[in-house]
Amino acid sequence: MNGNSLEPTCRDCGQPISFHAGETRPARCEQCFDGFLRARDVEFLSSYAELGVTSRRTIAETCFRALAMDNPPHRKVLAMNIMEQYVHTASDLIGLYAALKQRGRQPVMRAFLEFKLDHPTALGFFREVANTPAHEMLASLGLPVPEALAERCPSLSKSDVRDLKRAMNQLLYDLAYTVNPGESAALALAQMAGESRIGPALANQSMWLDSVGLRKDQVASFSLDQRRRTVNVTAISVDEKKLENVISSINAMTRAAENMIYAVLTMYQEDERSGQSSRRTGRAAKR
Numbered sequence: 001m002n003g004n005s006l007e008p009t010c011r012d013c014g015q016p017i018s019f020h021a022g023e024t025r026p027a028r029c030e031q032c033f034d035g036f037l038r039a040r041d042v043e044f045l046s047s048y049a050e051l052g053v054t055s056r057r058t059i060a061e062t063c064f065r066a067l068a069m070d071n072p073p074h075r076k077v078l079a080m081n082i083m084e085q086y087v088h089t090a091s092d093l094i095g096l097y098a099a100l101k102q103r104g105r106q107p108v109m110r111a112f113l114e115f116k117l118d119h120p121t122a123l124g125f126f127r128e129v130a131n132t133p134a135h136e137m138l139a140s141l142g143l144p145v146p147e148a149l150a151e152r153c154p155s156l157s158k159s160d161v162r163d164l165k166r167a168m169n170q171l172l173y174d175l176a177y178t179v180n181p182g183e184s185a186a187l188a189l190a191q192m193a194g195e196s197r198i199g200p201a202l203a204n205q206s207m208w209l210d211s212v213g214l215r216k217d218q219v220a221s222f223s224l225d226q227r228r229r230t231v232n233v234t235a236i237s238v239d240e241k242k243l244e245n246v247i248s249s250i251n252a253m254t255r256a257a258e259n260m261i262y263a264v265l266t267m268y269q270e271d272e273r274s275g276q277s278s279r280r281t282g283r284a285a286k287r
């Protein structure tokens with residue numbers, strides 16, 4: 001009899017893993033999975049910063065450019081897609097912020113990928129950014145105030161300190177800009193984010209639903225609200241000025257995420273360097 005097929009073991013530590021018959025066989029135990037993710041947090045962040053972080057902006061800007069020359073039905077689809085990218089960008093930024101804040105407790109990669117934007121997380125972020133002094137907010141992300149950078153990161157050159165200082169001030173500005181529209185924006189974001197994961201269904205008219213019609217320049221997305229047993233309708237108008245503001249918000253949030261990762265990775269690198277040098281001096285002292 002083959003014992004392996006009866007008792008699956010963790011790929012990393014070799015301990016037996018329990019799982020119920022009919023379930024997918026796990027590759028590793030829960031503990032090793034956390035370790036696996038944690039060991040890759042820094043690589044994940046730098047790789048995500050190279051491409052993923054700007055992906056929503058790329059789609060939104062492409063839609064916005066196409067908007068100018070497309071016919072009315074297509075314009076509606078593009079406008080709604082820009083709104084969707086706005087929600088995705090916010091979800092990415094708020095998820096990143098939450099994941100970095102709790103670093104050390106669970107892998108950043110897990111917290112980020114499992115993050116879900118909903119009413120409490122959206123409102124919590126808007127309130128926290130609006131009401132927390134800058135130095136406290138930075139400290140919760142593991143960052144010093146911009147003025148203390150040179151002291152915190154002695155291995156950085158003067159120009160690196162200057163660049164990072166600029167990035168961190170920009171980060172604070174962009175975070176404030178993001179929450180500036182207030183809590184109604186947070187609630188709207190959460191509602192749109194709560195819609196189905198594959199994206200909502202779009203419609204040109206909503207009269208058939210509950211006798212509330214759309215204007216000619218509007219487009220609506222529909223989704224089921226199972227909890228309230230109702231259908232959520234999010235209507236937006238294809239107004240280039242308004243969409244331009246949405247693009248500005250997407251830009252600010254994308255830049256905030258980029259600068260946040262840049263600053264956090266710099267701290268990781270600094271700690272790595274000082275850890276290595278203190279280990280070296282430690283060894284030298286013993287000899």
Ligand SMILES: [Zn+2]
Nearest residue numbers: 010013029032
């Ligand atoms: Zn294991």
